[in-house]
Amino acid sequence: MTIHFVGAGPGAADLITVRASRMLASADVVVYPGTYLDAEVLSHCREDVVLVDSQRLDLDQITQVLVTSHQVGHTVVRLTSGDPSLYSAVAEQARRLDEAGVPWDVTPGVPxxxxxxxxxxxxxxxxxxxxxxxxxxxxxxxxxxxxxxxxxxxxxxxxxxxxxxxxxxxxxxxxxxxxxxxxxxxxxxxxxxxxxxxxxxxxxxxxxxxxxxxxxxxxxxxxxxxxxxxxxxxxxxxxxxxxxxxxxxx
The missing domain is CATH 3.30.950.10 (Tetrapyrrole methylase, C-terminal domain)
Known part of the structure; x- marks a missing residue:
């Protein structure tokens, strides 16, 4: 399994990429930034998906969700607002995943x-x-x-x-x-x-x-x-x- 950092775009549910939509549809767990994300974006997810709002979680708590989900064999999408290349905290999350030996990749989004x-x-x-x-x-x-x-x-x-x-x-x-x-x-x-x-x-x-x-x-x-x-x-x-x-x- 891999942790997928995925750009959710600026908010509109139809402004995510085709790849992002497919990833959300196949994810077992989706960690998303509730402060900035239009909830309609989550309509791309399966009905049985586990949704985790990260807006009140610190870095340790977010990392625990990602690592634990990976360890039990779940496919995880970590949504970021806009594009992951800007102010997304991907760098510090990826560093911790590397330390834990958890693979990850990045899918861009509309900034x-x-x-x-x-x-x-x-x-x-x-x-x-x-x-x-x-x-x-x-x-x-x-x-x-x-x-x-x-x-x-x-x-x-x-x-x-x-x-x-x-x-x-x-x-x-x-x-x-x-x-x-x-x-x-x-x-x-x-x-x-x-x-x-x-x-x-x-x-x-x-x-x-x-x-x-x-x-x-x-x-x-x-x-x-x-x-x-x-x-x-x-x-x-x-x-x-x-x-x-x-x-x-x-």
Whole structure:
């Protein structure tokens, strides 16, 4: 048996991969993050599946469920919100599984920042406006950020920023980012992207904090910052991609 770390996507039950759906349908045990996951995602599971909500479990307790289930011959899916490659705690869980001699693998999912961009109908990279996306997070009551990854360092590039785990610090972060992007820089906040209660806020660094506080957002939201969110306003004549230029040799 193998422990399968599976990206559950941003929330919508039909935005998981075909592979993820098949894994859920064959799993004996599914450990899932109840805080962020739309319960409808679990409709892909068998009726007799054992469901374990990890939102109130610590790492030792989660590991015990995974290892014990493996030892009795169960197929286990460990769901993560979004994609396992971002803020999923796969690294520390996998380390413990390695120590216990338990095999594991990873199946990707649709990341939250991609779902947020889709909700906005925006490409995060626009020719000659910005060609980079920085995926990062804020630090408050969480593990410390490496010194080299200060937000100001990323902001100085003026790339598109996708901020996770930052919604409770929107006002402070907007003020810090305004130094580099300017207060009129486009910003969007997408809460619970693709879920029934999805909320989209659009504004600038000057006013987005007011909107977030008025909406009472405290979790499960992605903050996107950068000129690519409104390229026509930032640069009305932004260039077309060289890839599809008719003058490009074919």
């Amino acid at each position: 939250a920042y991609a779902a947020a961009a889709a909700a906005l109908g925006r490409e995060l990279t626009v020719p000659e406006v910005t060609q980079s996306v920085v995926l990062t997070r804020a630090q408050a009551r969480s593990t410390a950020m490496p010194e080299t990854e200060a937000l100001a360092n990323f902001a100085a590039t003026r790339a598109t920023l996708a901020l996770h785990l930052a919604i409770t610090r929107t006002r402070e972060l907007a003020a810090e980012l305004s130094v580099h992007y300017g207060p009129d820089c486009p910003v969007a906040v997408v809460s619970r992207a693709t879920q029934a209660d999805e909320l989209v806020l659009r504004g600038t660094l000057a006013d987005i904090a007011d909107q977030v506080e008025a909406a009472g957002l405290t979790q499960a939201a992605v903050i996107l910052v950068g000129p690519a969110l409104d390229p026509g306003r930032v640069r009305p004549d932004f260039a077309c991609s060289h890839l599809y230029d008719p003058a490009r040799p074919r």
